Amino acid sequence: MTERYSRQVLFPPIGQNGQEVLRDKHVLIIGAGALGAANAEMIVRAGVGHVTIVDRDYVDFSNLQRQNLYTEQDAIDRLPKAEAAQKRLAALNSDVVIDAVTADADPEFFKNILSGSAVDLIIDGTDNFDIRFVINDAAQKYAIPWVYGACVASGGLSLFIIPGKTPCLHCLMDTIPQAGATCDTAGIISPAVQMTASAQTAEALKWLTGNIDSLRGTIFSFDLWTNHFSSVDAAKLKKPDCPSCGANPVYPFLSYELSTKFAVLCGRDTVQIRPSSIKKRDLQLLSESVENSADITHKNAFLISFKKDTYTITAFQDGRVFIHGTSSIDESKKVYYQYFQ
Amino acid sequence: MNMTVNGRDVELPDHVTTVRDLLDHFKLNKELAIVELNQSILDKSIRDDAALSDGDRIEIVQFVGGG
Numbered sequence: 001m002t003e004r005y006s007r008q009v010l011f012p013p014i015g016q017n018g019q020e021v022l023r024d025k026h027v028l029i030i031g032a033g034a035l036g037a038a039n040a041e042m043i044v045r046a047g048v049g050h051v052t053i054v055d056r057d058y059v060d061f062s063n064l065q066r067q068n069l070y071t072e073q074d075a076i077d078r079l080p081k082a083e084a085a086q087k088r089l090a091a092l093n094s095d096v097v098i099d100a101v102t103a104d105a106d107p108e109f110f111k112n113i114l115s116g117s118a119v120d121l122i123i124d125g126t127d128n129f130d131i132r133f134v135i136n137d138a139a140q141k142y143a144i145p146w147v148y149g150a151c152v153a154s155g156g157l158s159l160f161i162i163p164g165k166t167p168c169l170h171c172l173m174d175t176i177p178q179a180g181a182t183c184d185t186a187g188i189i190s191p192a193v194q195m196t197a198s199a200q201t202a203e204a205l206k207w208l209t210g211n212i213d214s215l216r217g218t219i220f221s222f223d224l225w226t227n228h229f230s231s232v233d234a235a236k237l238k239k240p241d242c243p244s245c246g247a248n249p250v251y252p253f254l255s256y257e258l259s260t261k262f263a264v265l266c267g268r269d270t271v272q273i274r275p276s277s278i279k280k281r282d283l284q285l286l287s288e289s290v291e292n293s294a295d296i297t298h299k300n301a302f303l304i305s306f307k308k309d310t311y312t313i314t315a316f317q318d319g320r321v322f323i324h325g326t327s328s329i330d331e332s333k334k335v336y337y338q339y340f341q
Numbered sequence: 342m343n344m345t346v347n348g349r350d351v352e353l354p355d356h357v358t359t360v361r362d363l364l365d366h367f368k369l370n371k372e373l374a375i376v377e378l379n380q381s382i383l384d385k386s387i388r389d390d391a392a393l394s395d396g397d398r399i400e401i402v403q404f405v406g407g408g
Contacts, residue, residue, distance in 0.1 A: 036408075127408040129406045151407055157403075173404060234382055
């Protein structure tokens with residue numbers, strides 16, 4: 001083992017054995033925003049052998065205040081976050097195999113990655129409940145633990161979910177909440193991100209190195225501004241008839257409707273459109289078709305952005321489109337269907 | 342009524358007698374809340390009607406979606 005991990009190896013619960021175990025582990029990080037980036041940096045520096053990081057978005061200047069893997073240049077280049085993260089993470093630790101996926105982590109994605117390879121743990125680096133309920137069902141179906149983490153304003157919380165053992169997210173919330181504070185309404189400070197990610201990564205390291213007895217087993221929550229920390233034991237809330245983790249699970253959030261999906265992105269004044277049949281978009285062809293009617297502002301191997309009236313439209317190679325300049329789905333549909341069929 | 346909510350001593354108006362009243366008082370979303378009363382977690386089926394007493398210690402965890 002190289003000197004790189006010497007201080008971590010000196011920590012008795014990990015030690016030399018734990019370090020070697022980490023090298024054989026594969027962690028899937030969903031989201032490369034604030035939490036995803038913070039978790040990814042710690043996981044990669046710790047020497048987990050294989051990390052897959054997936055994100056649908058690209059780096060924006062408003063990310064730089066708290067998303068620790070990205071630079072001004074990444075924002076200027078409008079690099080997809082997964083690609084920018086991979087570049088930075090590879091520079092931090094060349095021992096680690098890092099796979100970057102620029103895509104929406106939808107049920108199909110989970111089916112492909114979790115049935116095809118041995119993932120030891122899923123880390124939640126997402127920013128909305130829709131995707132977390134999909135992660136929750138996928139984790140149950142494929143029997144892989146996942147670590148929930150979320151933060152807003154000056155606080156956050158985390159919970160480690162083990163299929164068949166702990167309550168799952170669906171046990172704790174009956175439905176996907178339609179309300180609640182977001183980075184849109186309440187803002188966020190970087191320490192809340194780092195604290196939440198630290199709580200997640202600590203549990204991840206315990207699980208990956210086999211320190212199961214040290215897992216917290218409670219919902220950890222905190223507010224760094226009001227100086228409150230709590231640890232609530234939710235074990236009794238596990239539901240025997242939970243549709244996601246109960247005796248007869250149906251994994252309701254993995255059912256996939258074949259329709260174009262429109263979703264408002266948190267805090268971005270943007271709507272994402274995901275076509276029903278996702279196929280590779282020919283960016284060159286798109287560029288030629290819009291260059292006379294709109295201003296192309298960015299173009300790289302992964303995406304094209306162009307301006308039309310007060311909107312900026314970004315088309316990704318994987319078929320998705322962002323309409324910036326609106327948080328209205330109806331408005332975005334109008335713009336979308338002007339350019340895409 | 343006086344109680345400790347998330348580590349802070351608070352004095353609540355007389356009409357706050359149940360967990361439902363408490364969540365309403367603090368304008369908290371019930372879908373997102375997990376409530377622990379005197380270190381015992383409350384199942385959602387009984388949570389909102391649970392009666393509060395002077396001196397109770399309450400922990401409210403609010404799930405959030407951000408990140």
